[in-house]
Amino acid sequence: MKKFNVLTTTCVPLNVESVDTDQIIPARFLKTTNREGFGANLFCDWRYDSNGNPTPGFVLNSKMYGGQALVAGKNFGCGSSREHAAWAIAGYDFRVVIAPLFADIFRGNALNNGVLPVQLSEAFVEAIFGEVEKNPQVTVTVDLPAQKVTINSTGQSEQFDINPYKKYCFINGYDDIDYLLSIKDKVEAYELSRVKSGALS
Amino acid sequence: MSQTLFDKIWERHVVESIADGPDVLYIDRQLIHEVTSPQAFDAMRRRGLKVFRPQQVTATPDHNTPTLNQHLPIREEASRKAVEALRQNCRDNGIAIFDLNTDYNGVVHIVGPELGLTQPGMTIVCGDSHTATHGAFGCIAFGIGTSEVEMALATQCLLQSKPKQMRITLKGKLQRGVGAKDAILYLIAQLTASGGTGCFVEYAGEAFRSMSMEERMTVCNMSIEMGARGGLMAPDEATFRYVKGRMYAPQGAEWEEKLSCWKTLFTDSDASFDKEYIFDAEDIKPYITYGTNPGMGMGIDEAIPPDEPNVKALEYMGFKAGEKLLGKPVSYVFIGSCTNGRIEDFRAAAQIIRGRKKAANVFAYLVPGSKSVERQAREEGLAAIFEEAGFTFRQPGCSACLAMNEDKVPAGEYCASTSNRNFEGRQGAGARTLLVSPLTAAAAAVTGKITDPRELM
Structure with a gap:
């Protein structure tokens, strides 16, 4: 996994609530058996019309907005467990998604793919939308060690929560699987103890 | 110390707790299908890893499979390759697969319980958010991403932080013509599509207790649609009766031993929850959604709220705030899915x-x-009744629930659907989904419009 420390970037504002994983990457794109190439189809049905032409007005098609932070409304990533949604966001080169609430499975998938889900208050996310609307060149700084996001045009900042273990993994680029593989002897001991104790199931 | 049902199962599966971090949770059973597993097997090959406990993994292709002429090769190349990759990965790793054209193929969350793979007290995962279904048996069952599929294949464990716990009690009895699907659509509408985020839900109360196992599965299945990672119900005699004698169910002395364990799986009377809600089953009518998330629902005879704030959803659906849906023509009906595809x-x-x-x-x-x-x-x-009425009774699969195979709803058309999601484009680009019960879907199928099924009963 890519390491993450401090990122200063412009934002792509997607002020929509309950953006579901069928919008992030529609099911028809889930047939390939690799992890690459999903960025091209990120938000496909919002981004392109039925003839495959870019939909004017959709934020990814706007020349004004860019950067490595996607800012969205609450309940981002609800719906299916498809990790392809995180692959599509990472594939488009976003490193951060900022929203007032994340769906649980998406949050986990993002964390496993080097995309930092940053949950901030609705008021603070509104403030980002407001500043970016006024000036698309406005940057935010996402400081993972300090667990803080700053809107650089106003100096306004807010703390965010992250599990200390996950923070450590993210800063150092460690995957969960590396840890699990390192404790396999404990897993085997656990299995044995369950057999001895008359396992529940 | 008093514990919830969830606490009891979780605690028995913790291999170790990381200080300030998640728990290492042991997984009893993993189910896999062709869409979310190939990348996990690929990554394992790259890392030189083997499947740790192949006998605890079971596969069935379902998402891409056609629902007509299954004896023929799958026409679409990408779908065919995905199913072939699943077969090969199962062969290479000694994993049991209930393949297309064999006696027990089907939608993963229907097949698991049918074969007795799903048993009380288990931890069950699958790369599919509707894994919550298995909670009906008193399991901690939840959907995972492909990186986690890989972790569970390689180590039989996941790193998970213990979620918050919510209890939803449904008192009293459901009225005639009102079923499990109406109940869960009602509850999601009350709590919203994100009301359960961060939580695992226990369903309690007379209305759930008196449900069959299949109805309980319908309820638990849609826990994810209120944002909850999963939902579960305490196992009881109905659960034990359902499991007994199935292909993978314990037998003889082992059955007796397990049964005595399973009987300890209930929430202690003084256990507490982070959130608690109580509803009355008699308030529930046949339910229908009118928007583009499962929380946008109402009684079938009601009108869309005049102050509905989600204008984008109404525009997509072609509805106006304040209007009723009764009598609206529908051109498509889907009866099936892991939510409502059981006998x-x-x-x-x-x-x-x-x-x-x-x-x-x-x-x-x-x-x-x-x-x-x-x-x-x-x-x-039943198939004869459908065929006599002019319907085709198809072969199993996820089908029009997510339109990965040929079964799609065209842009702009309305579909009364027993599936679980009414997201934009879920049943095909531009399709407009109305989530309903099997009774309401059948009523729409014979009248061609949104109809209160109680009028036809």
Whole structure:
């Protein structure tokens, strides 16, 4: 996994609530058996019309907005467990998604793919939308060690929560699987103890 | 110390707790299908890893499979390759697969319980958010991403932080013509599509207790649609009766031993929850959604709230705030999915369809959830009732629930659907989904419009 420390970037504002994983990457794109190439189809049905032409007005098609932070409304990533949604966001080169609430499975998938889900208050996310609307060149700084996001045009900042273990993994680029593989002897001991104790199931 | 049902199962599966971090949770059973597993196997090959406990993993292709002419090769190349990759990965790793054209193929969350793979007290995962279904048996069952599929294949464990806990109590009895699907759509509408985020839900109370196992599965299945990672119900005699004698169920002395363990799986009377809600079953009518998330629902005879704030959803659906849906024409009907593709769902549909004809303006997908359901529907004469009414009774698969195979709803068309998601484009680009019960879907199929099923009963 890519390491993450401090990122200063412009934002792509997607002020929509309950953006579901069928919008992030529609099911028809889930047939390939690799992890690459999903960025091209990120938000496909919002981004392109039925003839495959870019939909004017959709934020990814706007020349004004860019950067490595996607800012969205609450309940981002609800719906299916498809990790392809995180692959599509990472594939488009976003490193951060900022929203007032994340769906649980998406949050986990993002964390496993080097995309930092940053949950901030609705008021603070509104403030980002407001500043970016006024000036698309406005940057935010996402400081993972300090667990803080700053809107650089106003100096306004807010703390965010992250599990200390996950923070450590993210800063150092460690995957969960590396840890699990390192404790396999404990897993085997656990299995044995369950057999001895008359396992529940 | 008093514990919830969830606490009891979780605690027994913690291999170790990381200080300031997640728990290492042991996984009893993993189910896999062709969409979310190939990248996990690829990554394992790259890392030189083997499947740790192949006998605890079971596969069934379902998302991409056609629902007609399954004996022929899958026409679409990408779908065919995905199913072939699943077969190869199972062969290479010694994983049991219930393949297409075999007796027990079907939708993963229907097949698991049918085969007795799902048992009380287990931790069960699958790369599919509707894994919550298995919670009906008193399991901690939840959907995972592909990186976690890889972790569970390689180590039989996941790193998980213990979620918050919510209890939803449904008092009293459901009215005639109102079923498990109406109940869960009602609850999601009350709590919203994100009301359960961060939580695991325990469903309690008389209305759930008196449900069959299949109805309980319908309820738990849609826990994810209120944002909850999963939902579960305490196992009881109905659970034990359902599991007993199935292919993977314990037998003899082992059955007795497990049964005595399973009987300890309930929430202690003084255990507490982070959130608690109580509803009355008698308030629930046949339910229908009118928007583009499952929380946008209402009683079938009600009007869309005049102050509905989600204007984008109403525009997509072609509805106006304040209008009723009763009498609106629908051109597609889908009865099936892991939510409502079981035998009781087709019995309910047959109750409405018997002696009536398919409406001329309707195209319907009637898709059993498994080969077992398909066989039973034929044996019970349900398939004959559907065919006599002008419907085609198909072969099992996920089908029009997520439109990964040929079963799609065209842009702009309305579909009364027993599936679980009404997201934009879920049933095909531009399709407009109305989530309903099997009774309501069947009523739409024979009248060609949104109809209160109680009028036809």
